[in-house]
Amino acid sequence: MGVTMSDRQEAGEVLRYRRCRWCRSATVHSSFLCPVCGESELDEQVSAGYGVVSRLGATRGSCQLVHQPPHACVVTLDEGFTIPALLSEDRPTVVPLGARVCLRGLGAGPQAVEFRLA
Ligand SMILES: [Zn+2]
Numbered sequence: 175m176g177v178t179m180s181d182r183q184e185a186g187e188v189l190r191y192r193r194c195r196w197c198r199s200a201t202v203h204s205s206f207l208c209p210v211c212g213e214s215e216l217d218e219q220v221s222a223g224y225g226v227v228s229r230l231g232a233t234r235g236s237c238q239l240v241h242q243p244p245h246a247c248v249v250t251l252d253e254g255f256t257i258p259a260l261l262s263e264d265r266p267t268v269v270p271l272g273a274r275v276c277l278r279g280l281g282a283g284p285q286a287v288e289f290r291l292a
Contacts, residue, residue, distance in 0.1 A: 189257075190220055200219070221252075222253070247259055
């Protein structure tokens with residue numbers, strides 16, 4: 175709430191990714207080879223933190239009915255790469271595929287990138 179992008183950057187809460195120097199494909203920060211052309215010369219970039227929900231997490235029994243955000247999902251960032259993420263909402267809500275989301279914060283693990291509806 176009220177946290178600007180520059181505040182996040184000062185706190186180190188920015189989403190980094192890599193862009194191939196040769197084919198300009200974007201890929202996750204943990205990659206060391208371009209998934210498209212196999213090139214290893216990747217430039218580190220900082221994402222604007224906006225994207226869309228491209229897949230919602232695995233349905234396990236009635237978990238989706240439990241009012242227990244965050245939801246596991248996959249987010250495709252505007253820059254063109256896709257990461258597993260958590261979607262946190264202040265109130266239980268149905269999240270449609272393609273919903274616009276923005277970066278909320280980074281957790282401790284690689285799958286703990288948190289988004290909220292934009
Ligand atoms: Zn490439």
